[in-house]
Amino acid sequence: MIFMEGNCKGAIFRGNIEYVTKKFGKLGLEKLMVDMKEKRHRLDLNHIIDGNWYPMATRMQFLKSTVELFDLDEAQILELGKSGFKQSAIIQIYLKVAGSPKKICKFGPKVWSHNYDTGRLETEYGGSEGTYFRIYDFKGDPLLCTYLMGFYTAAYENVGARDVMVDEPKCPHKGDEFHEFRIRWTP
Ligand SMILES: [Zn+2]
Numbered sequence: 001m002i003f004m005e006g007n008c009k010g011a012i013f014r015g016n017i018e019y020v021t022k023k024f025g026k027l028g029l030e031k032l033m034v035d036m037k038e039k040r041h042r043l044d045l046n047h048i049i050d051g052n053w054y055p056m057a058t059r060m061q062f063l064k065s066t067v068e069l070f071d072l073d074e075a076q077i078l079e080l081g082k083s084g085f086k087q088s089a090i091i092q093i094y095l096k097v098a099g100s101p102k103k104i105c106k107f108g109p110k111v112w113s114h115n116y117d118t119g120r121l122e123t124e125y126g127g128s129e130g131t132y133f134r135i136y137d138f139k140g141d142p143l144l145c146t147y148l149m150g151f152y153t154a155a156y157e158n159v160g161a162r163d164v165m166v167d168e169p170k171c172p173h174k175g176d177e178f179h180e181f182r183i184r185w186t187p
Contacts (some may be wrong), residue, residue, distance in 0.1 A: 003057070004060050005056060006117050007054060007116070008059050008116050009050065013049065017085040020070075028070065029046075041057065057106055064141075064143060067074075070100070074146060081151040082151065082153060084150075085154035086154055101127075101131065101159055101185070102125050104159060106187050108133060110147045118137070121133060121136075130165040134181075136178045138173070138179070139172050139173075141173075145168055145173070162186040164183065
């Protein structure tokens with residue numbers, strides 16, 4: 001049983017559920033629900049409501065069960081993270097308004113606090129050589145860190161950045177105070 005503080009919006013499941021259904025079928029999604037239920041996180045993945053809050057612990061179990069059940073490697077976890085970005089309606093709206101690497105930085109913190117009631121995102125625009133996303137007051141899980149690297153890659157690809165590279169120089173799971181994601185691309 002996973003314990004994690006806070007809640008997240010249903011919207012962030014949407015792209016992931018599509019990813020699982022596309023790759024592993026409806027049966028895969030059923031298996032995922034059974035596995036989550038066995039781990040005491042009951043969740044109806046066919047009826048997630050975008051604007052509702054869901055416990056972070058359940059969200060984390062969803063990611064863990066997906067990775068374990070379908071034996072996802074690191075590249076596939078990044079893909080799962082990318083899928084989370086592509087389908088999020090609220091982020092697409094922000095993107096329409098924003099639409100540049102710099103503006104993703106500007107709107108990033110708002111998108112975070114819209115989707116999570118825990119942790120805090122701060123961004124530092126440093127151009128294609130190094131733009132930083134830092135998440136404070138949120139321990140999370142190493143799996144979620146990998147997922148977010150995929151998510152931020154998709155965000156930058158979506159506004160036309162090429163050869164996007166995301167790494168995580170700092171992380172609470174390596175003894176740092178916060179998560180620091182560094183985003184670089186070809187301008
Ligand atoms: Zn981290």
